[in-house]
Amino acid sequence: MPIYLPAPKAPAGGPDGKGWNRLSLNSHGGFPAQCALRPRRWGALLESHDTRRARWGGFGPCVNRGNCDDCPVRAALREQCTLVPVNAPRVLVRCEPVFASKALFGGPDGWRLWVTTGPDDQGYRERQKRPWSWEDATRVHGWDLGRPYLDEHGEGFWLERTTRIPAWGCAITTRTRPSSVRHAFRVSGTRVALLHHHGGCAHGEELLNAISHACPGPDGADENRVPVHWRQAAEMTPPAAGDLRFGVDVRTMSVKIVAVDGPRRELARLTLTGSGWTADRVRAAGEALRTYLDH
Ligand SMILES: [Zn+2]
Ligand SMILES: [Zn+2]
Ligand SMILES: [Zn+2]
Incomplete structure (x- = not known):
């Protein structure tokens, strides 16, 4: 992976495509070589994921000084992982330029990147104790870089959550017995889902992560009745996938999704409890089983 990017001899345009002038040339004292692991905007962040494009x-x-083999930035990319402390399918990262000096020329002296729940999020500065650097953004795992974003407050970009990571705030524990396995999903210490299947785990982490994405947040993690009715069972039942078929059983205190194989062999049973299980969440949990249950 080439990460050392020497400056071009005679750059045609400026770093922002607006052209160089004497002042910017003088104030920068020439053009320093750059590091493909230190993006300063969305397009560069995209390139940093595959530096052949950088x-x-x-x-x-x-x-x-161009010595990439023992580059601390490169080592940090391997050793550190930036967590996204939000339980949502996507987050908007806002990029705030920081100007230390009052210089009229040249770019910002630094950046603060803020993780927000979307364009209307107001409380992100209070929530996030320490804003990210751009380098922090390169070390995010389990979220895909989405589209760039721009509004009257400035620039940003979206991050899209993948099933490579569990939901923030959902703890998954696994208990293996001689002939079966139980995966428990807890939010704020309360169990909201229990996946039970026979045999060993033929599935991957993605199944558990996708179920955790469907789980309710702390508001719905309790021991109250489920808010769905048995009449909704049909609309919450995932369609068959090949010989994999599903049944949904709605009780007062729980919803059970059972996955059976062609010859009526029970493959897995997912029990959902608490007042947070809306029909949409039950459907999402069923869809997780349908997509990621290997059989
Ligand atoms: Zn370097
Ligand atoms: Zn398992
Ligand atoms: Zn089968």
């Missing part, structure tokens, strides 16, 4: 221009300067 070109000089959108990155911060190299910090190790």
